[in-house]
Amino acid sequence: MLSYIIRRTLYVIPVVFGVALITFLLFNVVGWNAASQMLGKRATPEEIAALEKQLGLSGPLPEQFLHYLKQIVTFDFGRSFATQQKISTLILDGVLPSLSLAVPIFLIDLVVAIVVALLAAYYRNTWVDRAIVVGAVMGMSVSTLVYILAGQYLLAYEWELFPIWGFESVKFLVLPVVIGFISGLGSGVRFYRTVVLDEMYQDYVRTAFAKGHTERSVLFKHVLKNAMIPILTSVVLSIPFLYTGNLLLENFFGIPGLGYLSVEAIFSTDYPVIKAVVFVGSVMYVFASLLTDICYALVDPRIKLR
Amino acid sequence: MSDAPATTLWQTAWRQLRRNRLALACLLIIVLYALIALYAEGAYRFYKFRDQPPPYKVVNFEHRFAGPSVRHPLGTDSLGRDVVLQVVQGTRIAFTVGILTSAIAIPIAVVLGALAGYFGRRTDDFIVWLYTVFDSMPGLLFILAVAIVVGKGLVGVCLGIGLTTWVGLCRLIRGEYIKHRERQYVLAARALGVSNLAIIFRHILPNVLHLVIISFSLRFPGAVLTEVVLSYLGVGVQGEPSWGIMISDAKLRLWQGHWYELGGATAAMFFIVLAFNLFGDALRDALDPKLRTVEAKTA
Numbered sequence: 001m002l003s004y005i006i007r008r009t010l011y012v013i014p015v016v017f018g019v020a021l022i023t024f025l026l027f028n029v030v031g032w033n034a035a036s037q038m039l040g041k042r043a044t045p046e047e048i049a050a051l052e053k054q055l056g057l058s059g060p061l062p063e064q065f066l067h068y069l070k071q072i073v074t075f076d077f078g079r080s081f082a083t084q085q086k087i088s089t090l091i092l093d094g095v096l097p098s099l100s101l102a103v104p105i106f107l108i109d110l111v112v113a114i115v116v117a118l119l120a121a122y123y124r125n126t127w128v129d130r131a132i133v134v135g136a137v138m139g140m141s142v143s144t145l146v147y148i149l150a151g152q153y154l155l156a157y158e159w160e161l162f163p164i165w166g167f168e169s170v171k172f173l174v175l176p177v178v179i180g181f182i183s184g185l186g187s188g189v190r191f192y193r194t195v196v197l198d199e200m201y202q203d204y205v206r207t208a209f210a211k212g213h214t215e216r217s218v219l220f221k222h223v224l225k226n227a228m229i230p231i232l233t234s235v236v237l238s239i240p241f242l243y244t245g246n247l248l249l250e251n252f253f254g255i256p257g258l259g260y261l262s263v264e265a266i267f268s269t270d271y272p273v274i275k276a277v278v279f280v281g282s283v284m285y286v287f288a289s290l291l292t293d294i295c296y297a298l299v300d301p302r303i304k305l306r
Numbered sequence: 307m308s309d310a311p312a313t314t315l316w317q318t319a320w321r322q323l324r325r326n327r328l329a330l331a332c333l334l335i336i337v338l339y340a341l342i343a344l345y346a347e348g349a350y351r352f353y354k355f356r357d358q359p360p361p362y363k364v365v366n367f368e369h370r371f372a373g374p375s376v377r378h379p380l381g382t383d384s385l386g387r388d389v390v391l392q393v394v395q396g397t398r399i400a401f402t403v404g405i406l407t408s409a410i411a412i413p414i415a416v417v418l419g420a421l422a423g424y425f426g427r428r429t430d431d432f433i434v435w436l437y438t439v440f441d442s443m444p445g446l447l448f449i450l451a452v453a454i455v456v457g458k459g460l461v462g463v464c465l466g467i468g469l470t471t472w473v474g475l476c477r478l479i480r481g482e483y484i485k486h487r488e489r490q491y492v493l494a495a496r497a498l499g500v501s502n503l504a505i506i507f508r509h510i511l512p513n514v515l516h517l518v519i520i521s522f523s524l525r526f527p528g529a530v531l532t533e534v535v536l537s538y539l540g541v542g543v544q545g546e547p548s549w550g551i552m553i554s555d556a557k558l559r560l561w562q563g564h565w566y567e568l569g570g571a572t573a574a575m576f577f578i579v580l581a582f583n584l585f586g587d588a589l590r591d592a593l594d595p596k597l598r599t600v601e602a603k604t605a
Contacts, residue, residue: 018439031455134584141527141579143534145553146572153560247446248535266450266539278451281444289442 001297008293012286019282020072027275028057028064034271038081054078055272077276082268087276090261097167098257101246104173105180106238112181113188114231120189121196122219132189139186147183148252151175167255176253180246195230199223229299236292237285315516319592329588335581339397346398350546362391362547374566381566383555392547393570399548400578403464403533404526410468411525412518415475420506422476423483433480437473445470449532453541460543463536467529475521482514516593523586527579534575549575 027034035051036043052058055078056067071077077087120132155175156164162175199205200223208218250259258277265273313321323329353360364387374381379390422433453466486492487510495505530549536542537550549571556568 014435015438015442018435019442022439022443026451026455034455137583137587138576138580141576141583142572143531143553143575145534145538145550146568149553149557149560149568157561248538262447262450263539266454266541269454271455274447274451274454278444278447281447282439282442285442285444 004297005294008290008297012290015286016283019279019286020069023275023279023282024065024068027271028068029061031271032057038269038271051081055081072279077279078272080265080273081270082264082273087273090273091258091276091280094256094258094261096257097255098246098250098259101173101176101180101249101255101257104177105184105246108177108181109184109188110235113185113192116185116189117192117196118219118224120193121200121223122215124197124200129193133193136186136189136193139182140190141186142183144183144248147179148248151179151182152252164253167253172253173255176246176249176255180249191234192227192231195227196223199227202226229296232295233292236288236295239284239288315593319516319589322592323588326588326592329585329592332581332585332588335577336585339578339581340401342394343397343401346394350395350398362387362395381564383552383559383564383567387547389552389567389570392552392567393549393574395547396549396552396571396574397578399460399543399546400530400533400575402460403467404529406460406464407467407471407529408522408525410464411472412475412521414469415472415521416479416511416518418472419476419479420483420511423480424487424502424506424510426484426487430480433476437476440470441473443470446532446535450536450539450541453536458541458544463533463542466536467532471525471528475517478517478521479514482517483510486510486513520586520590520593523582523589527582527586530575530579530582 031037035048035055035057039047039051049058056064056071058064059067075088077091079085080087080090083090116132120129123129123132152164152175155178156162163172167173204226205218205222208222213222246255246257247259247263249255250257251263254260261273262277264270265277323333349360366382366387381389383389383392418433418436422430449466449470451466452469453462456462456465483506492505492509495509500509533542533548534550534553537548538554540554542548542550552567552571556565556571559565560568
């Protein structure tokens, strides 16, 4: 067990190195002319050279890579091109607003999706289940953009139920949370329904029924417990995506989180910011998946055999 | 041994699909959209060849924001361009993105997954490392990053989506190859001196091809939805009507009460994404008995 955990933890090193390598290849090798793109056509060669130096794009590639690794280790990604603020500060400042939007959406979605999925499992092979599936897929087939536009227009503008834009009090979060919840519900229901139904056909469920348990007690006492493993995985693995997850919602509702930061950076081709957010997001994912695997090993002793 | 004529996987799958009326309706919708996309591609090329401004780009200020009429069934936009014609052109972009992203992602997934699963050891370690790294990248943001570094436009979008969405299929293919490499037909081929590459691509590949087809029909709607978001953020197609650009334009007009553009693009997108999702599910149930979760097991 311990050796598995140690091995799994050490595997983080090559993966984080890989993430650094890929982002480096993307931004420094493929995007080698970022400086002239950012400055526009009228820039002088001197200006371009100065910006390249500032972005760590000057000198031979190995040297650039070392510079990038140094940035990563010291968590100092330089300054934003558009605002000249320190990128590390921008990222840290954005975490709280992002989480205050993403965490409620995530939790509400999780609970509602699991309840609906259990409902679908309870009514499996009837029209209720089929309606839930088709409804979920229909919900997934509408672009998030449309949910946002329609919600913002109808609920905030026409009916004036919510403020349209800003981040001043909890009131400002209600509408984006509702929209985020609705736009994510379809895929959640579909996923958890498959998880729950996969459990329904396991041997232990048949045994439980044979022992005379009612449908309800099997579903909630047996199936739900066993379905917790895939559910937990998906929960832990979504945590890092909470941080970059709501690009559009933050942009439309003016919530100054990391999504807002990223969209602004994209609009102003602010490469250093995009690079840093992509890297930090990936590293958070790497650690979350490490956490999942360790939890697995603790819960499920069969993992050790691998 | 029975005397019943042997049926292939594809025949069995088709027979099952044919009984599923919902899946057939979805297939019909997909074919219809494909024809519209083909027509739009033809129109696009025709006007480009003739060097004429295509009708969907003709600006007519006198008819801006017109409501539905016989000439413009869905009205016109802020420049007086016909909304229906733009929706049709949007179909072309959606299909281009759906097909090109698959053309990028699927070969990467299949080749890497096959090599990793078949050869194992170092090759496997390397490829598993590679996809673990790609899997860690934050979805939409990484796609955006690729798209803007490569350059805004259709190519950037396709590369962005294609290069970031191959991991899931690659994992599946690797798992299948690990199972198949010990099967007797593979051992027999190896004993006969068939080369590794021939075993991988001629002997095993046909046995995992259904995964590719399922993956195609389930990734298509995702690509369409992503293209819309990318276009909205300004890194998508430039200078051509696409559903994302229509929605993004409509964003400003909505406050003035003009919603036909938004409605047209949304409805067009809704039906094709819905059809692909439902058809993909049905296809998966028909082609991959192991993934068949509900209906079959209760029988």
